[in-house]
Amino acid sequence: MQDEGARSFLAGAVGIDGSTLFVTALLAVAVVATALLSRAYLTREDLPGVELYVLLLLSAAGGVVMASANDLIVLFLGLELLSIAVYVMAALHLRRIQSQEAALKYFVLGAFASAFFLYGIALVYGATGSTGLARIADYLSTSVLLEDGMLLAGFGLLLVGLGFKVAAVPFHAWAPDVYQGAPTPVVAWMAAGVKAAGFAALLRVFVLTFGSWSGEWQPAVWGLAILTVLGGSVVAVVQTDVKRMLAYSSIAHAGFLLVGVQASSDRGTAAVLAYLGAYTLLACGSFAVVTVVGGAGDDRHGLDAYRGLGARRPLLAGAFAVLLLGQAGVPFTAGFVAKFGVIAAAAEGRSYVLAGVAMLAASVAAFVYLRILVAMYLDDGSDAPDVDPVPWGPRIVIAVSVSLVLFLGVVPGPLVDLAKDAVPVLVGG
Amino acid sequence: MLAQAGTVATPEVLWWALVPLLILAGAAVLLLTVASLVRRLPEWLPATWTVVAGLAVLVSE
Numbered sequence: 001m002q003d004e005g006a007r008s009f010l011a012g013a014v015g016i017d018g019s020t021l022f023v024t025a026l027l028a029v030a031v032v033a034t035a036l037l038s039r040a041y042l043t044r045e046d047l048p049g050v051e052l053y054v055l056l057l058l059s060a061a062g063g064v065v066m067a068s069a070n071d072l073i074v075l076f077l078g079l080e081l082l083s084i085a086v087y088v089m090a091a092l093h094l095r096r097i098q099s100q101e102a103a104l105k106y107f108v109l110g111a112f113a114s115a116f117f118l119y120g121i122a123l124v125y126g127a128t129g130s131t132g133l134a135r136i137a138d139y140l141s142t143s144v145l146l147e148d149g150m151l152l153a154g155f156g157l158l159l160v161g162l163g164f165k166v167a168a169v170p171f172h173a174w175a176p177d178v179y180q181g182a183p184t185p186v187v188a189w190m191a192a193g194v195k196a197a198g199f200a201a202l203l204r205v206f207v208l209t210f211g212s213w214s215g216e217w218q219p220a221v222w223g224l225a226i227l228t229v230l231g232g233s234v235v236a237v238v239q240t241d242v243k244r245m246l247a248y249s250s251i252a253h254a255g256f257l258l259v260g261v262q263a264s265s266d267r268g269t270a271a272v273l274a275y276l277g278a279y280t281l282l283a284c285g286s287f288a289v290v291t292v293v294g295g296a297g298d299d300r301h302g303l304d305a306y307r308g309l310g311a312r313r314p315l316l317a318g319a320f321a322v323l324l325l326g327q328a329g330v331p332f333t334a335g336f337v338a339k340f341g342v343i344a345a346a347a348e349g350r351s352y353v354l355a356g357v358a359m360l361a362a363s364v365a366a367f368v369y370l371r372i373l374v375a376m377y378l379d380d381g382s383d384a385p386d387v388d389p390v391p392w393g394p395r396i397v398i399a400v401s402v403s404l405v406l407f408l409g410v411v412p413g414p415l416v417d418l419a420k421d422a423v424p425v426l427v428g429g
Numbered sequence: 430m431l432a433q434a435g436t437v438a439t440p441e442v443l444w445w446a447l448v449p450l451l452i453l454a455g456a457a458v459l460l461l462t463v464a465s466l467v468r469r470l471p472e473w474l475p476a477t478w479t480v481v482a483g484l485a486v487l488v489s490e
Contacts, residue, residue, distance in 0.1 A: 007443060007446065009440065009441045009442055009443040009446065010440045010441070010442060011440040011441075013440075014446075014447075016443065016446040021490050024449045024486065024490060025486075025487060025490050027486075028449070028483045028484070028486040028487045028490075029483070029487070031453075031479065031482070031483035031486070032479075032480050032483035032484060032487075035476050035479035035480045035483065036476070036480060038476060039472075039473070039476035043472065049470075049472065049475050049476070050460065050461070050464040050470065050475050052475075053457075053460060053475040053476065053478065053479040054457045054460050054461045054464075055457075056479060057453050057454070057456050057457035057460070057479060057482060058453075058454065058457045060453045060483075060486075061450055061453040061454040061457065064449050064450045064453060065450065068446075068450075393476070
C-alpha cells in the first residue's frame, strides 16, 4: 500500500487506506489482549473455551470489514458480523443469570439499532441512487438536491444506528447493564474492539462520505457529543460498581471521540484515531485488572473489593492507578495526548462551546477515577476479599498496556504520526 | 451455446489487502472445525491459536 496508495477493489465495494490498516491493527491488539484474558478467566470459571475464541475471531473479522467498507451494504455486513458474535459472547457465562440478561438486552436493542441503520441506508440510496461511499460523496458534492428530506432522514437514522454501537447518549442505555453482566474479558473486547470498529464506520460514513453536507449533520453530532461526555461523566460519579463506572466512563470516552468526529477535518479525524489507539490500551489494561479482582464467579466488582488494594497488592494497584490516571487524561499518559488532540481539533473548528464542555466533563470524570484510587490507597482493606495471584495472561496485558500508556504519554510522536498518516481516503470503484 | 458463453467478468480482487480478514475468518473456521472433530482439545490451544492469529494480522499489516 505504501507504493500504490489507497485502493478500492471488488467493484469499489471494499477499500484499503491508512485508516483501514490502523483500525485493523487496533482490532488485532484487542483480539490478542482479550484472548490472553480469556484463558485465565475460562479456567477460573470452569467454562468451555472454544466458542469464545471462535466468536472473538469472527467479531474481529466483522470489524475489519467495517474498517475497509467502501459501500453501505458491506458496512452493514461487517456491523452484523461484529455484533452478532458479541451478543453470543456476552451470554457465555452459563452460570450467571446477569450474563444471559446482558446478552438478551444487547441483542434486542442491537437488533433495533441495526434496523434503524438499514432504513437509513435505504433512504440514502433513495436520495443519491447508490450505496457506494465514493459515488454518494461524488453525487452530494456535485448535485443540488431540490428536496433533501429523504437524505437528512437517512443521515439521522444512520447516526442512530452507529450511535447505538458506540454507546452515545441517548442510545447508551444498554451499555452499563451489558458491561456489568457480560464476562469481563468480553467487556474488554466490547470497550476496545467494538468501539474502534464503530468509530471507523462513523468516520467513513459521515466525515468522508457526507463531508460536503457537514453543515447538516455536524449540529446533530455536536448535540450527541455534549450529551455523551456530560451524561457518561456525571452518571459515572454515583456508581458503586467498578464495572458500571468503567461502562459510564466508556460512554464518556465515546463522547470525546464524537468531539473529534464533529470537527469534520483531517485534524479531527487524526485525533479520533489517536484517541482510539490510546483508549484500546487503557480499556484492555483496565478490564484486565477488573478481571483479576473480580475473583471466582466474576462478581467482586464493588468498590469494597478495591479497598486497601494498594497495601494488599501494590503492583496491581499501581498498574490500575496508571491506567485510571490515563483514562482521566492526566499529563504524561497517553490519555492526555488523546484528549488534547480531540479538544484542539474542536477548538480549531471553532466549536469553542464543545471544547469547553469536553474539558468540564474531563474534570468531572476525573472524580470517578479518583474514587477508585482513594479506595485502593486510603481505605482500610483488612476485611476486603483476597485477590488471587495474577495469571500470566492478564499479567502480560497489564504490563504491556501500562508501559505503552506511559511511553506514549512521554513520547506521543509515534501514535500522533501514525494517526495523521491514517486519515481515511475514499477511492471510487 | 456453451462455447459461446466466453469468460465471466469478475471484479478485481486485491488478495493482499484481504489477508487480515482471511486470517481472522480462516482461523475462526479452522478452530471450530478442529474443535468439532477432536474429542478433547488441549486447554492451551484455543487461546494460543487466537493470539497467534491476532499477531499474524499485526505482522501482515
